[in-house]
Amino acid sequence: MKAPEQFSPQQPRMVERVVEGVVTSDGAGVKLMRVLTGQLQRRLDPFLMLDAFGSDDPDDYIAGFPDHPHRGFETVTYMLSGRMRHRDSAGHEGLLESGGVQWMTAGRGVIHSELPEQQDGVMEGFQLWLNLPAGRKLCDPWYKDFPTEVIPEYVTSGGVTVRVIAGRSNGVVGVLEREVTEPLYLDVHMPAGAVFSTALPETHNAFIYAYRGAVAVGGTRLAAQRMAILANAAGADGVTLQAAEDARLILVAGKPLNEPIVQYGPFVMNTQQEIHQALDDFRHGRLV
Ligand code: MN
Secondary structure, three states: OOOOOOOOOOOEOOEEEEEEOEEEEEOOOEEEEEEEOHHHOOOOOOEEEEEEEEEOOHHHOOOOEEEEEEEOEEEEEEEEEOEEEEEEOOOOEEEEEOOOEEEEEOOOOEEEEEEEOOOOOOEEEEEEEEEOOHHHOOOOOEEEEEOHHHOOEEEOOOOOEEEEEEOEEOOEEOOEOOOOOOOEEEEEEEOOOOEEEEEOOOOOEEEEEEEEOOEEEOOEEEOOOEEEEEOOOOOOOEEEEEOOOOEEEEEEEEOOOOOOOEEEOOEEEOOHHHHHHHHHHHHOOOOO
16 A cells, blocks of 8 residues: 555644553463553543463463353454464354454353464464443444454555554554444554654543554653553644654554443443343353
8 A cells, every 4th residue: 555644743642651561361371461451441441451462382372261251342352473263152253363353342242262273383462352332232242353464554654564453544444443432453563763643533542552662652762561551631633653673563542431340350341230240141141
C-alpha cells in the first residue's frame, strides 16, 4: 500500500504513567507477563486485561489453556510467532498462526481451549480483553480468525510499518471495527530514527506497550517490556512516537464504557448478582 499522509497532532498525548507488568502464569502453567492488571481496568476502560507471552522454552507454554469458560467480554489474541489451536463450545475451531489475529466475542458464554500446536520454537504474542457494554454482555458468541495476509498494513514515508488490527489509522481501516468501544489496535514497527503519528479521539483511553526496543512518547522514554498509559487531556488529538533504536510496539485505544466492572476470573459482568448467575450457569451446564 502506498504511504498515506501521516496525521500531525496539534496537541499530542503525554505519558501519564509507565507500568511494569507482573510475571505470572495462567491456564495449565503458561508463563506470561500480565501488563494490564485488574487494578488498571477502571483507568483503561474498556480494556480489562493485556497478557504478553513470549518464550522459546516449550515448558513455558506447552500445556496451553485447556477448556475454560468466558462470559461478558471479547478476547483478541494476536500471535507474533507460533501456532495455537482454538476449539470452542459454539462449534468454532481454528488455527492461529504467526502474524494472525483471533477475535472472540464470549457474550453469554463459551467454553474453549487454546492449545499450542508446536513442540519447540518461539511462541510470542498478546491476549487483550475488551469489555462489552451492559446491553451486549449476553449476546450470541462470535468468533473469527484473521490470518496474517488479511491484516491491513501500511508503510510511512519514514519506513514505519503499521499493521492495523482494529479501528483506523491514517486512513487505513483494520480487520475489525466495533461500535460503542471503537477500539484501535495497531502493531507498529519503527526503524531507528523514525517518527510515527496517528490520530486518537480525545476521550479514548490509550496505552502503548513496547515489545522490542525503546520509544519516546511526548518526551518520556519507554523501555522495552513496559507499558505507557497515555494521559487524557482536553484537546489532545493524537500521539507522536520517536524511536532512537529499532523498536516494535502495540498501540491500543478505546472509548470508555463508564459502567460498573465486576470480575470473577473469566467472567466480567456489571454486578455481583450477574457473577453469581454466571457461576451458577457454568456449574449447571447452562453457560453455553
Ligand atoms: Mn480463553
